[in-house]
Amino acid sequence: MRILVIEDEPKTGDYLLRGLGEAGFVVSLARNGRDGLQMAAEGGFDLVVLDVMLPIMDGWQVLRSLRLQEGGADIPVIFLTARDEVQDRVKGLELGADDYLVKPFAFAELVARIRTLLRRGPPREDDVIRIGDMEIDVMKRKVSRQGQRITLTAKEFGLLHLLARRQGEVLSRSIIASQVWDINFESDTNVIDAAIRRLRSKLDDPFEPKLIHTLRGMGYVCELRAP
Structure with missing residues (x-):
């Protein structure tokens, strides 16, 4: 499974790149919103881990633009951010995020949430x-x-x-x-x-x-x- 991490904080980005790689995922890293959106739009990713406070384009703009692009509507997106206010979580979900995890976070929880989203699929009895x-x-x-x-x-x-x-x-x-x-x-x-x-x-x-x-x-x- 290929995961795109869009994170500008160097230590966090490197940590996710290494940790998710060790967890068995193929991981790419973008360090600003514009590059992250371009990489996501090019396709091939199974899930995006997205920060909110990003340079050039913030996470809200990235997700809003991604959902409007062909093929971008179905990519699961997890917000991973220090913004922990209720209105921030609501805004992220309203924009189409599939999950919202607040920093500081437990890496095991992030991996569990990623695997849950990747496993999730439609019930077979209702084709x-x-x-x-x-x-x-x-x-x-x-x-x-x-x-x-x-x-x-x-x-x-x-x-x-x-x-x-x-x-x-x-x-x-x-x-x-x-x-x-x-x-x-x-x-x-x-x-x-x-x-x-x-x-x-x-x-x-x-x-x-x-x-x-x-x-x-x-x-x-x-x-x-x-x-």
């Missing part, structure tokens, strides 16, 4: 899910409505997949947070609502009928409702 005119090819991670391809980030796909495979079931925000982000969100954050809005803008706004519905005070459900 194709159809709801109305929407089709989700789980193995190819492709989504379409009315025959039109819909491009989703890795996190948006995970959110849609959860809603679709449990279609008709109302899922609370806490269930969505734990299943899609593997984390418990504080009750006053709007990460789930923001993610649903982004998903609807791609999946529902251009089409009829709507498939993602809100039940106030309860959560969200994906289903085809009778007109």
Whole structure:
């Protein structure tokens, strides 16, 4: 497995380069955001470990740009940063990060999180899910409505997949947070609502009928409702 580390602090970058290499990964290192984005965009990496406070381009900009590039939407990204405020963690996840680990960190935990993300895959029993005119090819991670391809980030796909495979079931925000982000969100954050809005803008706004519905005070459900 190939991992790209984007880290400008020399000691931390060298430590990750050596340690992840010893853990069995093939590791490349970029020491600023611009070079890191270029390397990630060129492809071939299975996962990116990304710092926030980077020269030239910060980590937020790198991730935002990467998610908009062809092939960049599906690369798992772990933020590894000293920024430990709740709003920073929320921002990172809202931008499409798959995990967020705060410095100082335990190297064993980082490796465990990397391996968890690399192992994660769609359930085999749901190769194709159809709801109305929407089709989700789980193995190819492709989504379409009315025959039109819909491009989703890795996190948006995970959110849609959860809603679709449990279609008709109302899922609370806490269930969505734990299943899609593997984390418990504080009750006053709007990460789930923001993610649903982004998903609807791609999946529902251009089409009829709507498939993602809100039940106030309860959560969200994906289903085809009778007109």
